[in-house]
Amino acid sequence: MLDAATTQQLAGYFERISQPIELVASLDDSQGAADIRELVTEIAAIAPAKISARFDGTFERRPSFQITRVGADMGVHFAALPMGHEFTSLLLALLWAGGHPPKVEPEVVEQIQSLDGDFAFTTWMSLTCHNCPDVVQALNLMAVLNPRIRHVAIDGGLFQEEVERRQIMAVPKTELNGGDFTSGRVELKEILARIDTGAAKREAAQLSEKAPYEVLIIGGGPAGAAAAVYAARKGIRTGIVAERFGGQTMDTLGIENFISVLETEGPKFAAALEAHVRHYGVDVITLQRVAKVEPAAQVGGHATVTLENGAVLKGRTVIAATGARWRNMNVPGEQQYKTKGxxxxxxxxxxxxxxxxxxxxxxxxxxxxxxxxxxxxxxxxxxxxxxxxxxxxxxxxxxxxxxxxxxxxxxxxxxxxxxxxxxxxxxxxxxxxxxxxxxxxxxxxxxQIGLVPNTEFLKGTVELSKFGEIVVDAKCHTSVPGIFGAGDATTVPYKQIIIATGEGAKAALSAFDHLIRNPAV
Incomplete structure (x- = not known):
């Protein structure tokens, strides 16, 4: 199951395990069960002093296995052979259960540990889905940190009969305590915001206290990321607010036309964008949607950006780089059967x-x-x-x-x-x-019929084309001084990643030019 190179790599990772863990499998006579037995056995053999395996589990779904700390009952379950895109999910679950600290902020860990209630999550995924690991890893981490949280990740291909019976037709799909929770990719903080009812209000208050930015960018795709890097390199206070980092690239599997990068995957490219932005100290705010933008009352003043949670951010200049989303067919039955075919x-x-x-x-x-x-x-x-x-x-x-x-x-x-x-x-x-x-x-x-710009929040603020695109000139100026547009949300032709990054850079340079020509009020 695991080749020599992978086995050697895992041995190095398993040195980070500080507390013994146990793999408990519940199997049947299927080929999937045989594969899971082989994988579990091989993993335990890599670090026998730290990882043990049992095959006497009595879990609801067979084949499946649990990852738990010895003496505990952690709610991390895979009803799957977690290879492909989910192999990283398996590795992280092993490390976290073994005491290796996760790479999340201490306040997020505290928030998870303090959640009050019993939460049983079930995630339906496929091993070829590049959005699924984010959901699986987030819920696995929560199950490791809080004993009242359980999570089962189910491979739809392995449980085809159940998929058809429950009519799961899109992944990732997550249920909570037997009811619908989310469909599609969600991040850890978004999950917490949904189940921690006071989190949104607390976060809105904290965001509203942030000092004004000289450049505030809306959107975390290639255009927004490039704008943030170019602005931050000028040494000015730069912020970026986005629903998710990476934009459409998170839904793109293969990227083979970004010059100098022969081949990469969308999520990997998005992670590189975010790392580059954070390297320059940009204030990154994610999992937020913008409700409206109000221009500055006078040149040199501050525009205000109101988020859907009620928070208000301010910027001397604003760059709208919100990208686009899949276009709907707009025919009868499409909305009714979305995610159901x-x-x-x-x-x-x-x-x-x-x-x-x-x-x-x-x-x-x-x-x-x-x-x-x-x-x-x-x-x-x-x-x-x-x-x-x-x-x-x-x-x-x-x-x-x-x-x-x-x-x-x-x-x-x-x-x-x-x-x-x-x-x-x-x-x-x-x-x-x-x-x-x-x-x-x-x-x-x-x-697969094209894209619709994400510009609804700008209606009545800046000029939009008949297609809803932000009308910009050659230097990314909109119809309102101090507000700029970049990327797929604008009238610039050819919606390509490399073009969006160039437009983001232009928008940042134009914003900087605006700042030096118009002193702050």
């Missing part, structure tokens, strides 16, 4: 449709890449493109057309998502040339 991330949710028939809507690079990826997992893929030809790069189109289980329809207008009230069952589309209507029996559809 309607999906937007093929890498995350594709394994849940193994052996089934799915569609991809969109014939650009994203759509064609999604169809290619899905074709290796599902039974069949039908790609629907509104235009009269696919818009993707020719190399991708050639690859797609070579796949035997892919059908392509151009001039196809999606008109409705069908379902039985519980899950999606099909899709309707119309031939835009002949007018004929068609119905496809499908288990899922992956929507």
């Amino acid at each position: 309607v999906a937007y991330c093929p890498h995350c949710d594709g394994p849940l449709f193994k052996g089934k028939d799915v569609a991809v809507v969109g014939g650009g690079n994203s759509g064609v890449e999604a169809a290619i990826d899905l074709a290796g997992v599902v039974r069949s893929v039908t790609l629907l493109e509104f235009a009269d030809q696919l818009k993707a790069d020719q190399v991708l189109v050639d690859k797609l057309k070579s796949l035997p289980n892919v059908t392509i329809h151009v001039n196809a207008q999606t008109t409705e998502v069908l379902g039985d009230g519980q899950k999606m069952t099909g899709l309707k589309y119309k031939d835009r040339v002949g007018g004929a209507e068609h119905t496809l029996d499908l288990a899922g559809v992956f929507v």
Whole structure:
């Protein structure tokens, strides 16, 4: 199961374990159970003085295993063979259970330990999902630090029958005490904010006490990160407020066109962005959404940025770099069956449709890449493109057309998502040339039709285009002095990571120019 290099690496990590831990497995006669037995046995053999293994567990789900400190009953469970993207989750759980301190702020540890109540979390994930580890690791840490918190991470591919019965059609999906909790990627602080009812109010009060910034950036994607680095290097007080760091790159698996970086993954790229920003001492505020921006009353004064939790931040200049999100089809049934067959991330949710028939809507690079990826997992893929030809790069189109289980329809207008009230069952589309209507029996559809700018909070503040983009000039100025725009949220063409970083740098330089030409009031 573990090769020699991995075994040697783990041996080095396990030297950090200060308290003995125990792996308790509950198995059956399945191949998954045999694989888990092999993995657990090999891990225990690497550091037998610190890690022991038992196979007499009586857990609800078989196969599964628990990681716990000897003499304790920690609520860290994997109903999975945690390899792939989840191998890091396994390693961290072992280290934390063994007494190695987590890399989180002491006040966060204290907040977790002081939570009052019993919390039983269940996370459905897939081993190819790059968003799932963040959720799994956050809840595992909480289960290690607080004995009243339990967490089971379930691989949907290993428990296919339960996935279908419970109609889990998108990951990560988390339940709390048997009820819905979250869908999609969430971070530790966001989880705590949801279950610690007084946290949001306390945080809003603390944020409102922050001193004004000379440059305040809204958005933590490539544009926002570049703006923060360029501003901070000028030696001015710089802050960045974002819902999450990395923006759309967190939902991007492969990045192969960022010049000088031959190949990387979205989450890894996002982590590098954040590390670079923090290196320059930028005040980073995450897990916050902006409600509105009010320009300074006079040039040289402070603009105010109000967050949805009520906190108010101030900045002599503001850079809006909020990026964009997946565009919806806006057809009947789409919202009703979102996460119940309607999906937007093929890498995350594709394994849940193994052996089934799915569609991809969109014939650009994203759509064609999604169809290619899905074709290796599902039974069949039908790609629907509104235009009269696919818009993707020719190399991708050639690859797609070579796949035997892919059908392509151009001039196809999606008109409705069908379902039985519980899950999606099909899709309707119309031939835009002949007018004929068609119905496809499908288990899922992956929507890849472009992006919508995240600029709703700026309506009435700065000029927006008819598409909702921030109207900017060549130097990233908006219609309001002191407020700048950068990246995918603006009218700048070609929504690419490398372009967004360049625009972020331009916005910061323009903001600095504004500051030196307009002394503070």
